[in-house]
Amino acid sequence: MPNPSVTIYGAAQTVTGSCFEIAAGRRRLLVDCGLFQGSRSLEALNREPFQFEPGQLSGVLLTHAHLDHSGLLPRLVAEGFHGTIWCTKPTLDLLAVMLPDAAKIEQQETERRNRRADRAGERPFEPLYTLRHVERLLDLVRTIEIEQSFEPAPGVTARLWNAGHILGAASIEVTVDGVDLLFSGDLGPEHKSFHLDPTGPRGIDHLFCECTYGDRERDVLTFEDRRALLNAEVKKALAKGGNLVIPVFALERTQELLLDLATLMNRGELARTPVFIDSPLASRATAVFQKHRDELEDVGDADVFRHPSFHFVETVEASMRLKSMSGAIILAASGMCEGGRIRYHLMDNLPRSDSTVLFVGFQAQGTLGRAILEGARRVRISGRDAVVRADIRRIDSYSAHADRNELVDWLEARRPVRGSLFLVHGEPSATQSLHAGLRARFPSLIEPEIGERYELPAGAPARRLATGRTDIRGALGRDWQNKYADFAANLKRDLQRIPSAEQRDRALEQMRAVLEDYAGGESPRR
The missing domain is CATH 3.60.15.10 (Ribonuclease Z/Hydroxyacylglutathione hydrolase-like)
Structure with a gap:
């Protein structure tokens, strides 16, 4: 055999x-x-x-x-x-x-x-x-x-x-x-x-x-160590007056953050702050956690998933109203920023110097989250360019x-x-x-x-x-479309750094010539 x-x-x-x-x-x-x-x-x-x-x-x-x-x-x-x-x-x-x-x-x-x-x-x-x-x-x-x-x-x-x-x-x-x-x-x-x-x-x-x-290799942290790190990041972010935006995976990462935020608020270590969970999937996944609550460790006696500071956002209209918010914590999917409502919150908050984006999960190569985390000054989101002025932070312990x-x-x-x-x-x-x-x-x-x-x-x-x-x-890594998005998002700014209009024209003509050469023929626009 x-x-x-x-x-x-x-x-x-x-x-x-x-x-x-x-x-x-x-x-x-x-x-x-x-x-x-x-x-x-x-x-x-x-x-x-x-x-x-x-x-x-x-x-x-x-x-x-x-x-x-x-x-x-x-x-x-x-x-x-x-x-x-x-x-x-x-x-x-x-x-x-x-x-x-x-x-x-x-x-x-x-x-x-x-x-x-x-x-x-x-x-x-x-x-x-x-x-x-x-x-x-x-x-x-x-x-x-x-x-x-x-x-x-x-x-x-x-x-x-x-x-x-x-x-x-x-x-x-x-x-x-x-x-x-x-x-x-x-x-x-x-x-x-x-x-x-x-x-x-x-x-x-x-x-x-x-x-x-x-x-x-991560530092060995207890639950209390991790909560202390989160507490510090939340306080620092909200002290700036803007929002704290956290890209989350709807499953598990959202529920871990809710557990720690509820614990910190219940103990008085963190002021009761509105927390918006802007992901219908995260809401439904949290209901599954609630269903299996007796099988979980660390949740204690408090009903942490139903904390009065937590607001589960269901409709698109309710999500859009968060655009006018300041001083809020917004958890939105997806965790790598490749889809979902997080992209709208990034469009609204990345240009704000008083806002903070906190990453709490792995960002794969080629994702928008990875580009932001690695220091991109401009990013392209759903065909639109966004300048990055927000404070970009990361906690690895989640x-x-x-x-x-x-x-x-x-x-x-x-x-x-x-x-x-x-x-x-x-x-x-x-x-x-x-x-x-x-x-x-x-x-x-x-x-x-x-x-x-x-x-x-x-x-x-x-x-x-x-x-x-x-x-x-x-x-399997960053592909040409990732590089194109980065190039397109920064092209105008890069051209403006060239001293004269004549030199900018020449740079554009040279770029076009390179593209035509690789394409093996004349530009279809001519």
């Missing part, structure tokens, strides 16, 4: 698009089926044909509800998948609010893109999936308790282990034809609100470990991901790894840094690329069967 294999379809040399296919004979299982998020070139991968037959899959093992792990599941259903999706009960509850929202946004974004003047006459885009596909998907989900053994395909056993990342998140152990595999999913850090520290089995053949923060030291500790607790350790779900700097630190402990270390397939023998290193996709390497 041939050894099982794994094919990597995402979350390799990048932190999004998590998708792994386990194949053993005619049995096919996916671990996750997530959206690519980031640059426009990276997001274009979501529309490529699946490199497998959805209708031939036995099932999907889902680590958690974040869209970079679950966001393509409805498309899987749209293209013929009819197997079972296995996950925890909290994950199902979150999928029931997140995926309908994703379908709605997908529909709106598709219509907006098709209306753009620069796409006139081109073939219209179709949405990746609709609400109907989400409803069909939810009917296919079966929930499993943590550490309960189950059989997702004939002769295949699996168990879910607490990953400590977000509500319901799990690492997934799979045993197929005598080969033991473990997929970490996303691992939470120590001192994570709501959840126990991540765990997992010891002694496996092949381990697939995320390394989002594989190149970063990460839902383990840092380098915590990853090493978790991996040590999984030893021995009898075959190979795959470093996935990380940008190249993170995977390379973690690789260097683990070389002495794990003899067979692999940093796979998207498209690679590996044979997975019991007790021996993995063997590569197919090479990766070299055609998409340029999409």
Whole structure:
């Protein structure tokens, strides 16, 4: 009997698009089926044909509800998948609010893109999936308790282990034809609100470990240390008279911030300040947390999610009224500023020197959030330019991901790894840094690329069967569209720095000549 294999379809040399296919004979299982998020070139991968037959899959093992792990599941259903999706009960509850929202946004974004003047006459885009596909998907989900053994395909056993990342998140152990595999999913850090520290089995053949923060070591902070940092940032921001705008992930990050803000206000350490949660998805996700409140750690006796200072903004009209606010805390999605209502608040507040933008989560390469955090003086938001005068701040201690030291500790607790350790779900700097630190402990270390397939023998290193996709390497970081947005946002200002009108004309002519040269012909405007 041939050894099982794994094919990597995402979350390799990048932190999004998590998708792994386990194949053993005619049995096919996916671990996750997530959206690519980031640059426009990276997001274009979501529309490529699946490199497998959805209708031939036995099932999907889902680590958690974040869209970079679950966001393509409805498309899987749209293209013929009819197997079972296995996950925890909290994950199902979150999928029931997140995926309908994703379908709605997908529909709106598709219509907006098709209306753009620069796409006139081109073939219209179709949405990746609709609400109907989400409803069909939810009917296919079966929930499993943590550490309960189950059989997702004939002769295949699996168990879910607490990953400590977000509500319901799990690492997934799979045993197929005598080969033991473990997929970490996303691992939470120590001192994570709501959840126990991540765990997992010891002694496996092949381990697939995320390394989002594989190149970063954070200070070890307690809950009180973190709240003290937040308290200081909030007071400093509001003392300037403007707003404190916090780009948040609707799931988990929003609820952690609400927990800490409520705690600080209830103890009198922070003045009661209006907090606007401007994300309908965050409101619904918070309701799921409320539903599972008895399963969460650290919430105490107070009903922190219903604090009188918290105002959940539902309608677009109510969101627009925040434009006239000052002295407020505004939490808005999305966390990387790539969509959602946060973009409107950034347009309003980035030009204000009395406002503050506080980042509390990971910003992937190619995202608007990454550009702002790295010091861009001007940014382009939905086709409009915005100058950055606001104070840009960052708190690292709210990460839902383990840092380098915590990853090493978790991996040590999984030893021995009898075959190979795959470093996935990380940008190249993170995977390379973690690789260097683990070389002495794990003899067979692999940093796979998207498209690679590996044979997975019991007790021996993995063997590569197919090479990766070299055609998409340029999409995994900042792409040309990111650079164009930065160039366009600063072009007029850069031209104004040239001393004379004659020199500006010459610079423009030279730029046009370069573009014509690369295009291989004359400008279509001539």
